[in-house]
Amino acid sequence: MELEFAGEVWFWRGPSPFHFVTVPDQHCGQLAEVAGQVSYGWGMIPVAARIGGTHWTTSLFPMHGGYVVPVKDKVRRAEGIEVGDVVTILLTVDAR
Numbered sequence: 001m002e003l004e005f006a007g008e009v010w011f012w013r014g015p016s017p018f019h020f021v022t023v024p025d026q027h028c029g030q031l032a033e034v035a036g037q038v039s040y041g042w043g044m045i046p047v048a049a050r051i052g053g054t055h056w057t058t059s060l061f062p063m064h065g066g067y068v069v070p071v072k073d074k075v076r077r078a079e080g081i082e083v084g085d086v087v088t089i090l091l092t093v094d095a096r
Contacts, residue, residue, distance in 0.1 A: 001034060001093045003027045009071060011083045019076060020061075020068040021089055028066045034093055048092040054078045060091075 007021040023031065031045060039045050043062040047069075048055065054075050060067040069089055071081065081087060 001030065003030065003091045003093075004088065006086055006088045007069075009076075009081055009083055009085050009087060019071045019073075019081075019083065021071060021087060022063075023060065023067040023069060023091075025066060031060065031067055031093070038093060045093060048094075050090040051075060051081070051087050052079045 003023070005024050005027060007024065009019055009021055011017070011019055035043060035045055040059075044059040045067065046057070046059045048057055049069060050056075051071070056072055056075055058070050058072070060069055069091065071087075075081070079087070
């Protein structure tokens with residue numbers, strides 16, 4: 001399954017600071033349908049992700065009834081992304 005959407009980059013200070021993009025609600029239902037086949041521990045969903053020309057693997061975090069995409073520092077540096085920027089993300093979930 002492939003999902004493509006745009007979202008704003010936000011910063012979470014938490015115990016492990018990180019940057020995220022929230023998956024829009026309209027895609028969360030599709031993700032919930034395959035979560036049982038692919039998720040591991042705490043409902044994480046492994047994905048391949050792309051912003052611009054940068055590809056990486058990560059896992060979607062369940063949060064507030066939806067999902068968020070962690071955006072690694074190396075991705076933000078490579079693409080010149082700052083907090084508040086709106087980025088387009090392509091996610092691929094292998095739900096075979």
